[in-house]
Amino acid sequence: MQRSLVQAGSPSLRRAIINLVRGAIVVRVERNGVIEICDDGPGVPEAERERIFEPFYRLKPRHRGAGHGLNLVLQITRRHGAQMTVLNLPGGGACFRMDFGSEAAE
Numbered sequence: 001m002q003r004s005l006v007q008a009g010s011p012s013l014r015r016a017i018i019n020l021v022r023g024a025i026v027v028r029v030e031r032n033g034v035i036e037i038c039d040d041g042p043g044v045p046e047a048e049r050e051r052i053f054e055p056f057y058r059l060k061p062r063h064r065g066a067g068h069g070l071n072l073v074l075q076i077t078r079r080h081g082a083q084m085t086v087l088n089l090p091g092g093g094a095c096f097r098m099d100f101g102s103e104a105a106e
Helices: 011-020 069-079
Strands: 025-030 034-039 083-088 094-099
Touching (some): 069 083
Antiparallel strands (some): 025 034, 034 094
8 A cells, every 4th residue: 555645734634633623632643644633522422423524513503613613624634535533532532533544545
């Protein structure tokens, strides 16, 4: 499998990461082309994990924002040839994973 270099200086990729970084977070960048942004919040219910990336969708309907942020993250991630997933951490919190190195992302 041949890997390509991702320009992390891309303004749109920077915007995707900023949209994920809110509150207490941990950011991991791995050599295999994976960026993980994890928080200590309540996590994302399994039934909602696909829907949170839809335009205008929000887990908390009366909360701030218009529901564009995660959709924008997904579009930017795909435009850069990566896959986007979200998992809940065992101790609580959500972990958003941008995978630039998998075969499916190519």
